[in-house]
Structures are given as C-alpha cells and as structure tokens.
Amino acid sequence: MADIATIWQDLDDAVPAQLDTGKGVIRPVSDTPFQYLVSGNLAKAAAHAGVDAEGLGALARTDADTYSVRLARDRMLIVAKSEVFERSGYDEAGYAVTPVHGGMSIIDADPALADAIIQRATSLELTGSGRSAMVEFAGVRGIVYFHGDRLRVHVDQSHARYIWTWLREALGMI
Amino acid sequence: MQIFTCPFCGPRSETEFHFVGDFPKPRPDGMAKVSAEMWSDYLHNQNNPKGAASELWMHMACHEIFRMDRHTVTHEVTGSYALSSEAQS
Numbered sequence: 001m002a003d004i005a006t007i008w009q010d011l012d013d014a015v016p017a018q019l020d021t022g023k024g025v026i027r028p029v030s031d032t033p034f035q036y037l038v039s040g041n042l043a044k045a046a047a048h049a050g051v052d053a054e055g056l057g058a059l060a061r062t063d064a065d066t067y068s069v070r071l072a073r074d075r076m077l078i079v080a081k082s083e084v085f086e087r088s089g090y091d092e093a094g095y096a097v098t099p100v101h102g103g104m105s106i107i108d109a110d111p112a113l114a115d116a117i118i119q120r121a122t123s124l125e126l127t128g129s130g131r132s133a134m135v136e137f138a139g140v141r142g143i144v145y146f147h148g149d150r151l152r153v154h155v156d157q158s159h160a161r162y163i164w165t166w167l168r169e170a171l172g173m174i
Numbered sequence: 175m176q177i178f179t180c181p182f183c184g185p186r187s188e189t190e191f192h193f194v195g196d197f198p199k200p201r202p203d204g205m206a207k208v209s210a211e212m213w214s215d216y217l218h219n220q221n222n223p224k225g226a227a228s229e230l231w232m233h234m235a236c237h238e239i240f241r242m243d244r245h246t247v248t249h250e251v252t253g254s255y256a257l258s259s260e261a262q263s
Contacts, residue, residue, distance in 0.1 A: 058183070072236035073182050073258070123175065123187030130184030134235040141235060 015105070015164055021171045024110030029152070032065075034080040035101050041094035042068075042076055048093070049084040057131045058124055061146040069143055069154075071134045077104075077143060077154070104143075105160035107153045113171070114151040118144070120170050138166045176249060180233040181240045181256035194230035196221045197241045226252075 019026040038045045046053035046068055055070030055077075056062055066080040077100075078084060085097045109117055115126055121138040124130075133145045140162070143154040155163050176188040202208040202216050221227070224246060231242045241255040 073238060075236075123177070123190075125185075130180070130182075130186070132180075132183040132236045134183075136187065136190045136235060 015160060019164070019167060019171075021113060024112035026107060026109045026113065026167060026171075029106035029108045032079050032081055032106065033101055034083055035099070035104055035154075036078045036080070036085055037071075037075065037098040037100050038078055039075045039096050040090075042074065044093040045078075045091075045095040045097070046076070048091075049078050049080070051078055051084075054131070056133050056145045058133045058135055058144055059118070059126070059146060060133065061148070063148055069133045069145055070131055071143065072132060103157050104154045105157050105163070107155070107163065107167075108147065109151040109153075111149045111151075114146070114149075116171070117151060117153075117167075121166075138163060138170070178231070178233075178242065178251060179254040180236065180238055181254050182238045183233060183236050186233065186235065190233060190235050192232045192234055194232050194239060197228040197230045199230075222246075 015028050017027070036049075038049075042055070043053045046055075049066070049068070051064075051066060051068040053068070055068040057070055066078070066082075066084065069077045069079065071077055085099070088097050088099050090096045118124055118126060121142070122135050122144065124135060124144070133143045135142060135144050137144060137153060137155065140155060140159045142163075145152055153163075177185045178188050178191050179185050180191075199216070202212050226243070227246050228241060228243050230239060232239050238256070240257055241253075242251060243253045243255075244251045
C-alpha cells in the first residue's frame with residue numbers, strides 16, 4: 001500500500017512549533033506516529049490492537065498512549081505509539097485496516113483554551129455528547145476528544161494549513 | 175441553528191446533515207415494466223408535503239443514513255430512527 005505520508009506538501013511554513021495565545025498554547029502532536037482507520041468487526045480489530053472496542057466519543061477522555069476513537073457505527077481510528085497491525089487491508093477476522101499515519105494532522109490544546117475552541121469550532125455541548133468523535137470542526141471534518149485534560153483534534157492533512165490559519169484568526173493571533 | 179439528532183452520534187448542528195429523500199421511497203420493480211416517466215419520477219420527484227414528513231437524511235460526519243420525522247412548516251423534529259437491523263436490535 002502506498003505511503004500517503006509522502007504525498008503531502010511540507011507544512012513547515014504553515015504549522016508552527018506552537019501557537020501561544022497568551023491564555024494557553026496549541027501544539028502539533030508528533031509523538032503518536034501510528035494511526036489506523038479500521039472498519040468492519042470493530043470488536044475483533046480492537047482485541048487485536050489491545051484497545052477498547054467502543055472507542056472514545058465526542059469530547060470523551062483517555063490517558064492511554066494507545067487507544068481507539070469511534071468515527072461511525074462500523075468505523076474507528078486507532079492511535080498508537082508503536083505498530084499494532086502487522087499488515088493492512090482485509091483481515092479474515094472480519095475487519096479492514098488502512099494505515100493513515102501521515103494522512104491526519106493532530107492538534108493539541110491547553111485545557112484553558114479547550115472550551116473556547118470547542119464553542120467556536122463545533123456545535124457540541126461542552127459536557128460531551130454522542131458515541132462518535134467525528135464532528136464538523138471549523139467547517140471541516142475533525143475528530144475531537146481529550147487526551148488527559150488537553151483537547152486533541154485530528155484533521156485530514158490536506159486541511160492542516162487551513163486549520164492552523166483558522167486557529168490563529170479565531171483566537172485573535174493575526 | 176437547528177439541532178438534528180443522529181441515531182448514532184446524538185444531537186448535532188443541522189449543517190452536519192444532508193437530505194437524501196422521502197421515506198419510504200420504493201424503487202420501481204422490474205426493469206422491463208418501468209417506463210421512462212416512472213423512472214424519472216422515482217429519481218427526481220419528492221413528495222414535498224406541507225406538514226408532517228418522513229424523510230431519509232445522512233449525517234455527514236459518520237455517514238449514517240437514517241429516517242427522520244419532522245414537520246416541514248414548524249421544523250419540529252419528532253423522531254430519528256436507525257435503519258440497520260443491528261442498530262435496532
């Protein structure tokens with residue numbers, strides 16, 4: 001399978017090392033290099049990867065290094081610090097795995113900024129809602145949950161340049 | 175902003191949803207017997223009622239297609255229902 005991490009433009013000029021708003025800091029996450037989209041039998045896939053079969057819903061919280069995030073009734077994202085699937089494609093256990101390691105950009109925000117970002121970018125209740133973490137975030141599809149007490153958002157890599165521009169403007173940085 | 179409820183994800187902004195069509199909308203049966211007019215009516219025409227309506231909608235975040243009952247004048251949503259047998263069991 002093609003390594004889609006190689007097809008994206010270099011974002012060094014668009015993604016800052018960090019964005020300091022004065023009230024808190026937003027950073028790109030680079031220490032969780034393994035991301036897998038999984039569809040089909042989620043219970044079997046989760047058991048193989050050693051993660052929860054339900055997955056995090058919108059604004060749900062995890063403290064784990066390797067975890068699952070629910071995207072839809074039959075799809076989830078597995079985020080890991082090390083490789084958890086030896087091969088991609090269909091598995092006879094009834095699930096399919098697509099590595100998207102470089103295909104999604106991860107953003108991590110200080111707790112002090114979380115409520116403001118959620119209120120500006122989404123229509124979610126701040127108390128959290130729903131089984132799926134996939135939401136409309138600043139007009140594009142984003143995966144929104146908490147890692148520890150820090151807000152974490154995954155967006156398609158092709159939207160990364162736009163999202164960082166949006167964050168700068170929405171938080172009054174420009 | 176109007177809030178619709180996805181049977182899987184829960185309450186979300188209306189901007190996350192897309193209208194699919196009437197519910198139910200049975201496909202014309204038997205290709206040989208279907209006239210061009212019947213096929214065109216199936217593809218392009220909607221009931222468009224003034225009042226209570228049952229419709230298919232898609233939640234664009236999770237791609238769930240579901241039935242939503244709503245009132246086209248008051249915009250009141252009276253129910254959202256999953257279509258899959260797995261979801262209903």
